[in-house]
Amino acid sequence: MADLTLIRAEDNIAQICISMADARVNTLQESAIEKMSALLDELEQDSSIKGLVIYSGKKDCFIAGADINMLDQCQTAQQAQALSEAGQKLFKRLSKLPFRVVAAIDGSCLGGGLELALACDMRIVSDSPKTRLGLPEVQLGLLPGSGGTQRLVARIGLMKSLDLILTGKQLRAKQALALGLVDEVLPKDVLLNSAMEYAALSKKVKRSSRQNVSETLLNSFIGRGFLLKKARQQALAKSKGHYPAIDAILDVLSVRNMSKKAFTTEAEQFAQLVMTKQSQALRGLFFASTQLKKKREDANDQAISQVWLLGGGFMGGGIAYSCVNNANVAVRIKDIHQSGVAHAMAYGDGLLQQKRSKRHLSRIEYDQIMARYSGTLDYQGMGKADLVIEAVFEDLKLKQQMVADVEHYGREDTIFASNTSSIPIAAIAKNAKRPENIIGLHYFSPAEKMPLVEVIPHANTSEATINRTVNFALRQGKTPIVVKDCAGFYVNRILAPYINEAARLLLAGEQVAKIDHALTQFGFPVGPLRLLDEVGLDVAAKIAPILSRELGKRFTPPDVFNHLLGDQRLGKKASKGFYRYDHAKSLNQADDRVYDVLDIRLNANLTDDEMAWRCVLQMVLEVCRCLNEGIVQSDRDADVGAVFGIGFPPHLGGPVNMIKQLGAAVILDKLALFAKLYGDRFIPEADVVNMIKAISAPSVP
C-alpha cells in the first residue's frame, strides 16, 4: 500500500510525506505514482499554495528507488516504455508546479528517488552518514528512465553525470554538495524547518556556477562528442561488451539535453533494457541478495556485543575490521604472538586511515571505532564473549584445541564459529562438550571487502546458533548463504574444478596471460591463474588434497602446484607466482619462467571461447552436483555464492541462471563436444544431466 500524505502546513506551504505502509523503506511503486499524480492534481488546482516540501516519514530513507517488481511484470517493451513515460510525465508535472518545491532528503535517495528530487527546485540533505544519493540503475542493467539522465546533466553537467550514471556510485551528503547535486547540507534536526523556509521563497532558485573552465569546455557541444567517445571506450574496456546498459546510456546522453527527443530516447532505451537477459539476470541477483539480507527472527536471539577473534593473521585482520567498523561491536583479538594482535589492529587502522584521508570519517568516529579493539595473549575475560570467531592456522588438532579452550573459558552459550576453508565443521566439533554452539563462518579474502560468507552448521548445530550467526554476518554487512558441511563447502568446491581446468590448459601449452584473458573476456573480474596468485598457491595446495580425498579423483589437480611451490612460487605474497611482482613495470606481466619450471612447451591453439567454456563447464558440473547433494539449499544460493564469492559474471546471473537462459541443449551439446576433445571429465553423470534439464525446463506457475 502506498502512503503519501498531503499536509497543509502554516503559511500556505504544503508538505507531502512519503511513508509506505508495511515497508522498512520507501520505493516508488505503481500505487505511489498514482497517488502522487492525484496529489499533483490537487496542488495544481489550489491557488492558495505558495510552496511544497517533499520529505519521508521513514528512518534513514527518502526513497530507495523504483519498485523493481514492476519491471518483472512487464511482458513487452511497450509496457516497460509506458512505465518510463508515466514517470517522466509525473516528474515533469512536479517540476512545472507554479511554486517552489523543495526535497528534504534524509537517508538513501536513490534511482527513482533521486529522479524525483531532481525534478524539485531545490534539494537539501541531512548530514547523516546514512544519506546517500545516486542513480544505481546501471547495476541492474538499466538506465534512469524517469527523466533522470536529462535532469542530472542539466544540473551538474555531462562530465560529472557520466561518472555517476555509468558506475551507479552513491554519494555522501558532502560529496553531493561539492558536485552541485544538492543545494545545502544541514543537521537532521533542522532539515524540515529549513525546507519550509526555502519553500516559501520564489520559484526561481539562484545557482552559482560550479563549473571550471575545462568543465565548461567539455560540456560544450564539441566537448560533448569527445567526452562521450572517451567514456564509451573506457566503459567498453571494463564491461567487455557484456553490459548493454552502458551503450544505451551513452546513446541517450548523445541526444540534445532536455529535448523532447532525449526524453523519448530515454524511455525507448529504458524499455529495451528492461527486456534484455542481462538486466533480468542482474535483477534476479538483486532480489536474491535482498532476500538473503533479511534478518532471521528468533525469540532467543540475544544481541552479540562482544566478539573474540582467535588469530590476528591474514584473515583475522579483515574479520576484526568488519566487526568494529560494520557490526559496531567490541572485538578482542587473541593470538599466541603479540605480532598477531598488532597485525590485526594495524590492518584496521590502515583501512580507517584511508577513510580519514578521503574525509569519510571524522576524528571522533575514528577514535570510537579504534576503541572497540583490544588484544590479549591469554583467555582472561573470555566469559564476556558472545561469539568467538576462529581464524588460526588450518590445522584440525589446533582447531579442536581452540574449541576445548573456548568451552573451558567461555560461557555456556558462547558461539564458536570457525573460518576454516576446508576442514569439515563436524570434525572440528568432534570432541566438543557443547556441539550445538559450533558452526562454520567462512569468509573470503579480503574479508572486509568480499560480500559473501558461508554459514555452515554441522549435524548438531542448534537452530539458535545458526540464526544468531546469520544475523551477526548481516550486521557485518555480509550476504550469508547457509551451506551443508562437506569438504570445500560450496564456493571452494565449485572453484576447484574451474582452477584445475585452467591448470590443464597451461600444461597443454596455453599461455598464462591468454588463459586469464579468456576468462576476463567471459566476464570474470580476474582470471583463474591471477586468482591463484592472489589467494596463494600454498593455500590452494593445502585444500586440494582434502577435496580429492573427500570428494574423489576429479578434484586431484594436475601436477602444477608442487612444482611451483618447489620454486617458492607462493603467489603475490611471495612476489613470485604466475605473474611478476619484482618490478613495478613488470607488475602485470606473466612470468615466463613458469613454463620452464613446469617443463611446458608453448603450443597455444585454443580460442578464448574454448578456454573459457572449458573452465566454466567444469564449474557448472560441480554446481549441479552440489544442488543434487543439497550442499546449497536453492538455485538462488548457488547463484549468489558463485557471483559474490568467486565473481562469476554478474550479467549471466550465476551458473544456474546461465543454464536457464542458454537452455539444457546448448550446455549438453558443449559438454558432449568437449568430452570427445578433452576427456571424460566433461561427461556428466545421469543425475547431473537431469539437473541441467530440470533447471532449464520452464517453471510451472
Ligand code: NAI
Ligand atoms: P595466518 O597464518 O595469516 O594467521 C593465523 C594466525 O593465527 C597467526 O597470527 C597465528 O599467530 C595465529 N595463531 C596460531 N595459533 C594460535 C592459537 N593457538 N591461538 C591464537 N592464535 C593463533 O592464516 P590465515 O590465512 O589468516 O588463515 C586463518 C584461517 O582462515 C585458516 O583456517 C584458513 O584456512 C582460513 N581461511 C583462509 C583464507 C585465505 O585466503 N588465506 C580464506 C578463507 C579462510
